[in-house]
Amino acid sequence: MDGTPVTVVSVRDVGPETVALDLETPAEFDAAPGQFVLLRAVPGEGAVDDPDDDDVVERHYTxxxxxVADTFEITVGVDxxxxxxxxxxxxxxxxxxxxDGPFGTITYDGDEDGDVVAIAGGPGVGPAIAIAEAAHDAGHDAVVIYQDDAPAHRERLEALADDDVPVELVAGDDREALTDAIETHLEAGQVYAFGFDAFVTTVAETIEDAGGDADGAHIENFG
Ligand SMILES: Cc1cc2nc3c(=O)[nH]c(=O)nc-3n(C[C@H](O)[C@H](O)[C@H](O)COP(=O)(O)OP(=O)(O)OC[C@H]3O[C@@H](n4cnc5c(N)ncnc54)[C@H](O)[C@@H]3O)c2cc1C
Structure with missing residues (x-):
């Protein structure tokens, strides 16, 4: 699997240690918010000339x-x-x-799906905002709950808040505030959650503790 070569159209800082990349959309490629791609490159060089090259690194990004138009965006938390x-x-x-891709069965379609509660930890904010924006654009209600000590995508979060979308920012170590926010908004729509393993595990436990059904939530684990 060597993938489709695409141009990185632009890269910009969207917060501390967080960048957004606009990638050229390949022919025949379509994806819904929630889905992810497998990005492959040789760090330091870029294009993958030989798929068997040991220096090729591949990672998933949502x-x-x-x-998706001529370009689509991914948000990368920098480790x-x-x-x-x-x-x-x-x-x-x-x-x-x-x-390669898109992959993943978690999708949001504004025509078919309704109100959403988008919960994010760290770089999970990218897909969470995308789904909240898609829901809002389609006339549905949205809530964003975002745990991070150094929030990214502040402009887009502020734009949502200005449109009366509740945006709950929670400090990284404040489990109580995260629990409160999830309990408060659990019934407001279909839950989507994105982030690394420890975060989404906490979200699933909190949903269950609050009397909800974690299996019914759309949870994407970044590993
Ligand atoms: C379905 C899915 C969707 C994802 N979507 C996103 C997204 O939208 N945005 C996003 O930012 N990320 C996303 N991720 C995570 C992403 O794929 C990468 O894991 C992330 O960007 C880190 O990659 P890296 O190459 O920079 O770090 P890595 O090289 O993978 O290293 C990560 C950390 O592990 C440590 N490490 C590596 N190897 C070892 C080892 N052998 N022993 C001990 N420690 C080690 C490194 O020091 C580093 O701190 C997603 C993951 C999945 C599975």
Whole structure:
């Protein structure tokens, strides 16, 4: 699987240690918010000339734009010790990476799906905002609950809040505030949750503790 080569159209900081990349949309590619791609590159070089090259690194990234047009967006939380995310954050635009996908059964379609409660930890904010925006654009209600000590995508969060979308920002270590926010909004719509393992496990436990059904929530675990 060597993927489709696509151009990185732009890279911008959207918060502390967080970047958003606009990627050229390949022909025949369509994806819904909630789905993810497999991005492959050789850090330091970019394009994957030889798929068997040991230097090829591949990681999954979830769409953070509410729709796919000529480009689509992913939001990358930068792990300074990581193999791929620091390299992605240093790109300037114009480079080539390879993507496969879309993958994943978690999707949001504004025509078919209704109100949403989008819960995010860390870089999970990308897909959470995308789903909240898609729901809002389709005339549905949305809530965003976002746990992070250094929130990203503040402009988009403020735009949602200005449109009366409740946005609950929770500090990274404040489990009580996260629990309160989830309990308060649990019944407000279909729950979607995105983030790394410890975060989404906490979210699932909290949903159960609050009398909800974690199996009915759409939870994407970043690993
Ligand atoms: C379905 C899915 C969707 C995802 N969507 C997103 C998204 O939208 N945005 C996003 O930012 N991320 C997302 N991720 C996570 C993403 O794929 C990467 O895991 C993340 O970007 C880190 O990659 P990296 O190459 O920078 O770090 P890695 O090289 O994977 O390293 C991560 C950390 O692990 C440590 N580490 C690595 N190897 C070892 C080892 N052998 N022993 C001990 N420690 C080690 C590193 O030091 C580093 O701190 C998603 C993951 C999945 C599975």
């Amino acid at each position: 769409l953070s734009s509410p729709s 300074p010790e990581g193999d791929l995310s620091p390299w992605l954050a240093d790109l300037e635009g114009g480079e080539t990476v390879h993507i």
